[in-house]
Structures are given as structure tokens and as C-alpha cells.
Amino acid sequence: MRVLVAMSGGVDSSVAAARLVAEGHEVVGATLKLWGGAQSSGCCSVADVDDARRVAQQLGIPHHVFNLTEDFERDVVAPYVAAHAEGRTPNPCIECNRRIKFDRLLERARRLGFDRLATGHHAQVRERDGRLTLLRGADSAKDQSYVLSMLGQSQLGAIVLPVGTMTKTQVRAEATSLGLRTAAKPDSQDVCFIHDGDGREGFLSTRLELHPGEVVDAGGAPLGAVDAVELVTVGQRRGMPAAGTRRYAVAVDVRARRVTVADAAHAAIDEVSLVPESVTWVDRPLGDGDEAVAQASAHGRPVRCIVRFGRGAGGTGERVAGGTGERVAGGTGERVAGGTGERVAGGTGEAVARAGEDREVVSCCFLTPQRPVAPGQTLAFYDAADPDAVRGAGIVAGCRRLG
Amino acid sequence: MDRQTPGDPPLTYLDHAASAPMRDEVVEAMAPFASGVFGHPSGHHRQARAARQALEEARDRIAELLGAAPREVVFTSGGTEADNLAVIGVLGAVVRRRPGEPAAVVSSSVEHAAVLEACRVASARLGGVVHERVGVDSQGLFDLTRLAQTLEDLRGDVALVTVMLANNEVGTVQPLGEVVALTRSLAPQAVVHTDAVQAAAWLDVAQVASGVDLVSVSAHKLGGPKGAGALVVREGTAIEPLFVGGGQERERRSGTHDVAGAVGLAAALAAVANEREAESARVGALRDRLADGLLHAVPSVIEVAERKFVLPGHCHLCFSGVDREELVLLLDEAGVCVSAGAACASGALEPSHVLAAMGVPAPIARGSIRFSLGHTTAAEDVERALAVVPEAVARLRG
Numbered sequence: 168m169r170v171l172v173a174m175s176g177g178v179d180s181s182v183a184a185a186r187l188v189a190e191g192h193e194v195v196g197a198t199l200k201l202w203g204g205a206q207s208s209g210c211c212s213v214a215d216v217d218d219a220r221r222v223a224q225q226l227g228i229p230h231h232v233f234n235l236t237e238d239f240e241r242d243v244v245a246p247y248v249a250a251h252a253e254g255r256t257p258n259p260c261i262e263c264n265r266r267i268k269f270d271r272l273l274e275r276a277r278r279l280g281f282d283r284l285a286t287g288h289h290a291q292v293r294e295r296d297g298r299l300t301l302l303r304g305a306d307s308a309k310d311q312s313y314v315l316s317m318l319g320q321s322q323l324g325a326i327v328l329p330v331g332t333m334t335k336t337q338v339r340a341e342a343t344s345l346g347l348r349t350a351a352k353p354d355s356q357d358v359c360f361i362h363d364g365d366g367r368e369g370f371l372s373t374r375l376e377l378h379p380g381e382v383v384d385a386g387g388a389p390l391g392a393v394d395a396v397e398l399v400t401v402g403q404r405r406g407m408p409a410a411g412t413r414r415y416a417v418a419v420d421v422r423a424r425r426v427t428v429a430d431a432a433h434a435a436i437d438e439v440s441l442v443p444e445s446v447t448w449v450d451r452p453l454g455d456g457d458e459a460v461a462q463a464s465a466h467g468r469p470v471r472c473i474v475r476f477g478r479g480a481g482g483t484g485e486r487v488a489g490g491t492g493e494r495v496a497g498g499t500g501e502r503v504a505g506g507t508g509e510r511v512a513g514g515t516g517e518a519v520a521r522a523g524e525d526r527e528v529v530s531c532c533f534l535t536p537q538r539p540v541a542p543g544q545t546l547a548f549y550d551a552a553d554p555d556a557v558r559g560a561g562i563v564a565g566c567r568r569l570g
Numbered sequence: 571m572d573r574q575t576p577g578d579p580p581l582t583y584l585d586h587a588a589s590a591p592m593r594d595e596v597v598e599a600m601a602p603f604a605s606g607v608f609g610h611p612s613g614h615h616r617q618a619r620a621a622r623q624a625l626e627e628a629r630d631r632i633a634e635l636l637g638a639a640p641r642e643v644v645f646t647s648g649g650t651e652a653d654n655l656a657v658i659g660v661l662g663a664v665v666r667r668r669p670g671e672p673a674a675v676v677s678s679s680v681e682h683a684a685v686l687e688a689c690r691v692a693s694a695r696l697g698g699v700v701h702e703r704v705g706v707d708s709q710g711l712f713d714l715t716r717l718a719q720t721l722e723d724l725r726g727d728v729a730l731v732t733v734m735l736a737n738n739e740v741g742t743v744q745p746l747g748e749v750v751a752l753t754r755s756l757a758p759q760a761v762v763h764t765d766a767v768q769a770a771a772w773l774d775v776a777q778v779a780s781g782v783d784l785v786s787v788s789a790h791k792l793g794g795p796k797g798a799g800a801l802v803v804r805e806g807t808a809i810e811p812l813f814v815g816g817g818q819e820r821e822r823r824s825g826t827h828d829v830a831g832a833v834g835l836a837a838a839l840a841a842v843a844n845e846r847e848a849e850s851a852r853v854g855a856l857r858d859r860l861a862d863g864l865l866h867a868v869p870s871v872i873e874v875a876e877r878k879f880v881l882p883g884h885c886h887l888c889f890s891g892v893d894r895e896e897l898v899l900l901l902d903e904a905g906v907c908v909s910a911g912a913a914c915a916s917g918a919l920e921p922s923h924v925l926a927a928m929g930v931p932a933p934i935a936r937g938s939i940r941f942s943l944g945h946t947t948a949a950e951d952v953e954r955a956l957a958v959v960p961e962a963v964a965r966l967r968g
Contacts, residue, residue, distance in 0.1 A: 200914075233895055
């Protein structure tokens with residue numbers, strides 16, 4: 168096979184490349200320059216590209232640098248900033264995988280005549296009865312299936328994840344035995360375009376006007392203030408006025424410059440609604456009433472849930488817990504008989520979103536109350552019977568307490 | 571691994587403007603200084619004298635070939651150092667002479683980064699220095715009207731005018747004689763520098779840059795070694811050194827001389843001078859064959875600069891609807907080595923400031939490829955490129 172391996176300059180993709188070479192494939196390495204200039208740390212730094220290039224030299228494979236900074240800015244960074252401006256908290260790594268690595272780069276690999284694109288992600292693709300399943304990585308602590316949960320059959324058929332069956336310890340041991348210079352390199356942390364020093368706030372303050380906001384309780388009574396309402400994430404506790412009990416942000420209204428908080432009991436939610444057109448399936452879609460396991464962040468705790476499909480006037484807007492008992496009409500209404508899921512099946516963004524009355528509603532009901540989930544986050548679904556298998560994913564529109 | 575091994579496609583090297591293969595006569599000339607003659611040319615014994623003699627013979631030869639006096643030749647580590655020394659050295663000397671007074675450096679907008687960055691750094695570090703860029707037309711030709719306006723506006727402030735003799739990306743040869751004439755009449759106090767790094771492989775620098783105060787050349791573009799170059803500094807031009815120490819090169823460039831490099835530069839310049847006319851005609855014809863062949867065989871190709879303005883070895887084409895990163899990779903796999911523009915520190919291609927200055931729209935510039943022919947280019951190389959490129963472009967266009 169002719170394989171293009173995306174080499175970040177980290178140990179996982181280094182070993183991924185080494186394994187493919189050892190298996191006898193024709194391997195070419197490519198490092199994506201997505202961001203920034205010559206800074207010394209973070210993704211796409213010159214030092215990382217140098218590491219990737221040096222590993223490729225050691226392995227005896229050609230190495231190229233692809234400059235995708237314009238695509239990254241347009242498809243990942245700008246939407247990230249725009250979402251924060253509206254009080255949503257997207258996951259840029261998922262968007263990068265969706266729009267850049269497993270779209271632009273995959274397309275490029277195909278045009279250049281590669282049979283497969285390989286990455287160093289800790290996840291596994293396995294064939295079962297002619298269909299492809301996406302499984303958690305063998306090392307549960309390093310599992311990255313969440314950030315790949317929006318992939319579909321055509322993408323899974325075009326990729327290889329050579330380290331998905333390994334533990335991180337094994338990966339490092341293999342890198343060490345091969346003498347790869349990345350063997351002891353620390354794992355990358357967080358979002359590549361946000362630096363340790365000034366963090367999310369530092370980055371967003373260069374791109375957005377940040378506004379102070381008031382903090383209120385569910386009844387609207389003022390409790391305090393925050394420096395930047397755009398930086399508050401639903402579910403966040405840090406920085407929220409405590410007053411004897413822990414309080415969580417349950418709603419962020421950027422326009423009104425207001426953050427609503429509630430204590431743990433009142434903040435808890437048990438239904439998350441998804442942006443219908445964002446819902447994708449790895450293969451067979453889940454149906455209305457199906458049980459699944461949901462995960463709301465890269466290393467979040469998997470939680471049992473029931474998936475619901477419906478139709479109605481249900482807005483996907485702010486439906487946030489807070490004990491007001493506000494219900495959304497049609498939210499759990501009109502069920503559609505078996506196989507409703509198929510309407511949203513078949514890869515990214517194929518679901519139909521209709522305006523007004525006929526809007527499709529996709530939601531997920533937790534069996535036990537959970538901390539609120541921020542709008543913009545991705546919810547990944549795993550199979551109820553096979554909790555290592557990813558079923559699909561969707562972007563959170565809002566959440567609320569049903570009962 | 572990237573060395574040529576059996577089973578690889580034949581090597582078709584069309585990237586001479588990046589670096590030309592070393593000429594046999596250069597290797598031969600340098601050989602004694604890689605082993606037998608190793609003395610420090612500033613020393614006082616027979617080994618030192620032998621090295622010093624070779625160095626000064628090389629200097630004499632280079633001076634003659636560049637139309638300068640031997641004392642006007644300053645050896646450098648290459649084109650970048652020569653450009654840096656010219657820009658930062660001249661501006662530094664001016665600021666030291668008239669501290670606190672305004673000073674301006676005027677450059678074209680399509681200079682090599684070695685000049686543009688030196689201008690940027692000089693204006694950032696030296697108080698009162700401003701950098702004015704003068705644009706080019708759609709052919710990449712320097713805008714003399716704008717230069718005249720700029721010089722009239724700045725008048726006595728102009729300390730340095732720096733305009734390349736030929737552009738590295740598209741190959742456009744600049745009207746240097748007019749630049750010199752305008753500067754002498756409108757800002758007579760100003761020093762004129764030209765980066766002749768690309769042009770020296772084709773043009774007689776002694777003739778075309780005769781009125782210029784500072785000239786940068788680099789050996790490896792000529793079939794000489796990497797890491798060797800020179801700056802011609804006309805007698806009487808005040809210049810501050812970038813490096814200080816032992817005071818070599820008449821205090822203009824301290825550091826132990828690279829004798830082998832100097833000898834290699836002299837041999838390469840001599841080889842170019844010997845064959846200039848014949849090679850310009852030979853390579854120019856091959857370039858025409860390549861450009862015409864590709865324009866004929868591939869739909870939607872744009873030749874950004876007319877050939878009459880361009881060096882004989884340059885063939886710069888934009889393949890619309892194709893990403894240059896992908897085309898370079900496919901051509902590389904077929905053994906055809908070309909360039910797609912300047913890279914940043916990481917090796918990633920950066921958008922071309924030259925094409926932007928020429929008004930080439932970004933989507934067109936995205937498909938830009940520079941084929942550059944040189945002393946090793948044979949008809950087979952052109953035929954091989956003509957066989958490979960149309961197919962690769964078609965594949966990428968899908």
C-alpha cells in the first residue's frame with residue numbers, strides 16, 4: 168500500500184510511520200503547518216516540524232510540509248472565535264479532524280495517489296461483516312476515539328491508525344528501541360493554537376472584544392460579575408460566585424452580558440439536544456429510543472443515555488437547566504416509526520434541518536442527572552452493548568432538566 | 571535515502587535558481603584547499619602564505635569578473651550575508667554619521683527576504699530609519715516613476731536604494747541603469763545596492779551593474795560551493811561591519827577566511843563568464859522549448875512574465891486549479907525537481923510576495939511553479955519534464 172502518514176512531530180505519529188515502514192508499505196510523511204510562525208512550542212512549531220522531518224529521515228521516507236494555514240484559519244479558528252462570541256464552546260480539535268485532517272488532507276492524499284492516510288491517533292478501525300467500526304484505542308487513558316467520532320464509513324475506509332492497538336507505554340518503548348528522537352517527547356496538551364502562557368483568554372482577547380458580565384441566579388438575582396462573558400462555558404465552576412455552595416454556569420447569554428448559575432442540584436441536567444444537521448453516524452444510525460453511551464469531552468466519563476428523535480417546533484436554542492421547569496414544545500413529542508435515524512444517516516451534515524414546525528429534534532436523555540454540557544461541544548455516542556464502539560456524534564445545542 | 575539509488579526515476583533537475591550543481595572545474599579548483607593547503611591566511615608561515623596567496627588570487631579574479639578593484643571585494647558566507655552587510659552596514663554607517671536624523675532605505679517590493687528582512691530589522695533597530703517599498707508592474711518590472719516620486723519626496727533623507735538585478739522567483743531583470751541614473755540625479759548622497767545573486771549566473775555584472783556602489787553575489791547559484799559569496803563595496807562607501815573580531819577584509823568582515831569557498835567562487839564566476847553567450851543561447855532555447863511545450867500541452871497555464879524580460883534559465887508558470895504543494899510532490903516522485911516558492915523556517919511554502927506585488931490573484935498564485943534551467947540542463951531534461959508535467963497536472967485536476 169502507498170500510505171501518507173500525517174506526522175505531527177510527536178511520538179505517536181512517529182511510531183505510526185515506523186510501523187507502516189516495517190510492514191513494508193510505501194510510506195511518505197507529511198507535517199501540516201496549520202498555525203503560527205516560529206514559536207518554540209505548540210503544534211506546528213518549527214521544532215515539531217524538525218522532529219517529524221528527522222524521524223522521516225531516520226526511517227528513510229520522504230517528508231513534506233503542507234501549509235494549510237489558510238484552511239485552518241477559515242474552517243477551524245474563525246468558527247471557534249465566532250462561536251465564543253455567541254457563548255458557545257466548540258471543540259476545535261474535532262473541527263480540525265473533521266475539516267482539515269480527514270477532509271482536506273484526505274482529499275489531497277487521494278489526489279496524490281495514496282491508498283491510505285495514516286495518523287497517530289489512539290483509536291482502532293476494525294472490519295466486521297464488511298462494515299467498518301471505530302473502536303476506542305487500546306490504552307483507555309490515551310483513547311482518542313472521541314475526537315474521531317464524526318467520521319463515517321468512507322473516511323474509515325481510507326485511514327490507518329497504526330498505534331491504536333498499543334498502549335502509550337508500548338509506543339514509547341518502540342520509539343526508544345528504534346532510536347527515534349521523539350521517544351521521550353511530552354504529549355501535546357490542549358488546543359494547538361492556544362498557548363500555555365496566556366491561555367484561551369489571551370488568545371480570544373486578540374480576536375474578540377471581551378465584555379464583563381453579571382452573574383445571576385435562576386430567578387435573576389445578581390450574585391456577582393465575570394470579566395469576560397465570552398469566556399464562560401456552560402458547566403464551568405471556576406470563577407463563579409460560590410456563596411457557601413458550589414455553583415455552575417448553566418446559561419451564558421452574551422448579548423445580555425449575563426451568566427446564570429445554579430448549585431449542583433439545580434444545575435444538573437438529563438437531556439441534551441443536538442444540532443440536527445450536525446449529527447453523523449459511523450455506520451448504522453441509532454434509532455429513537457435506542458440506548459447508547461454518551462461522552463461529552465475527550466476524556467469525559469461515558470454516561471448511559473437514550474437517544475430520541477422527533478419532529479416539532481422544538482427550538483434548538485437555549486434550553487438550559489435552572490429549575491424553572493421550562494419545557495420545549497414537542498421536544499419529546501411525535502415519534503417516528505422505526506428507522507428514523509436513517510434520515511440523518513450517511514456521513515457528515517446530511518441531516519435535514521427544516522425551519523419552524525417541521526424541525527427535526529435529536530436529543531439524548533441521560534439515565535441519571537449530569538452536569539450541564541456546553542452548547543457547541545460534541546457529544547459522542549458509543550454502543551450500549553459494545554461500549555468501545557463509536558456509533559456517532561453531534562454538536563450540542565442545549566440541555567435541560569426533564570424530570 | 572533521498573540520494574539517487576538504482577530503481578529511482580531518472581533525476582531531472584530543474585531547480586538551478588535554488589542551487590546549481592557544482593561544476594567539475596570548481597571542485598577541482600577547491601580540492602587542494604580541502605586537504606593540502608590548510609593554513610590560516612592571516613598567519614605568518616609557509617602554510618599561511620600559501621593560503622593567503624590562493625585567497626588573494628581568487629579575490630583578484632573575482633574583482634576583475636565583477637568589474638571592481640580587488641580591495642572592493644569583501645568575502646562573505648553567501649548572498650544573504652552580502653545583502654545584510656550592504657543594507658544594515660550602510661544604514662548603520664549613515665546613522666552613526668548623522669545620529670538622530672531621518673534616513674530612508676528604498677527597495678523594490680520584490681526583493682529577496684535577505685534584503686527585505688534586513689531593511690525591516692535596520693529600520694526597527696536604528697533610530698530614524700524608514701523603509702519605503704516601490705512596487706512593480708505585472709511583469710515584475712520595477713516602477714521607475716514611483717521611484718522618482720519617492721526619491722523626490724524623501725530627497726536628502728535617502729541613504730540607500732536597493733533593487734535586485736533579477737528576481738529570484740520569476741526571473742524579471744530590473745532596469746538597474748535607470749535606477750542608478752534616477753538616484754544620482756534626485757538623491758546623489760544615496761548609496762545604490764543590487765542583489766545580483768540570481769543575475770550573476772547569466773548577466774555580465776561588471777557591465778550591467780557598473781554604476782552601482784554595492785553588489786551581492788553567491789557562489790552556489792553559479793555552480794560553486796554553498797556558503798561562499800561576496801559583496802562588492804565601492805571605494806569610499808561607508809559601511810559598518812556585521813561581524814567584528816580580527817579585522818579581516820579591511821575591518822568590513824572579521825573571521826577566518828574560507829579559502830576554499832573563495833577559490834570556488836572565483837572558479838564558478840570564471841566558468842560562467844567563459845560560457846556566458848553560448849550558454850544563454852543554449853539554455854534560453856531549452857527554456858523556450860519547455861515553456862512553449864507546457865503552454866501547448868496543458869490547458870489553463872499562465873506564464874506570468876514575458877520572456878523578453880526574464881533571465882534565460884527561468885520558466886515560471888501558474889497552473890490554475892492546481893495546488894503547487896501537490897504538484898511539486900508529484901513531480902518529485904517522478905524525479906523532476908522544481909520549486910514552488912520560498913519556504914518559511916518550518917519548510918512550509920509561504921504565499922509569494924513577488925506574485926502578490928505583480929498583481930497575480932492568490933488562487934492563480936497557488937498553482938505557481940518555477941522551473942529553472944542551468945549549466946547541467948540537457949534536452950532530455952526538458953523532454954522528460956514535458957512528458958511528466960501535463961500528466962501530473964491532469965491527475966491533480968481530477
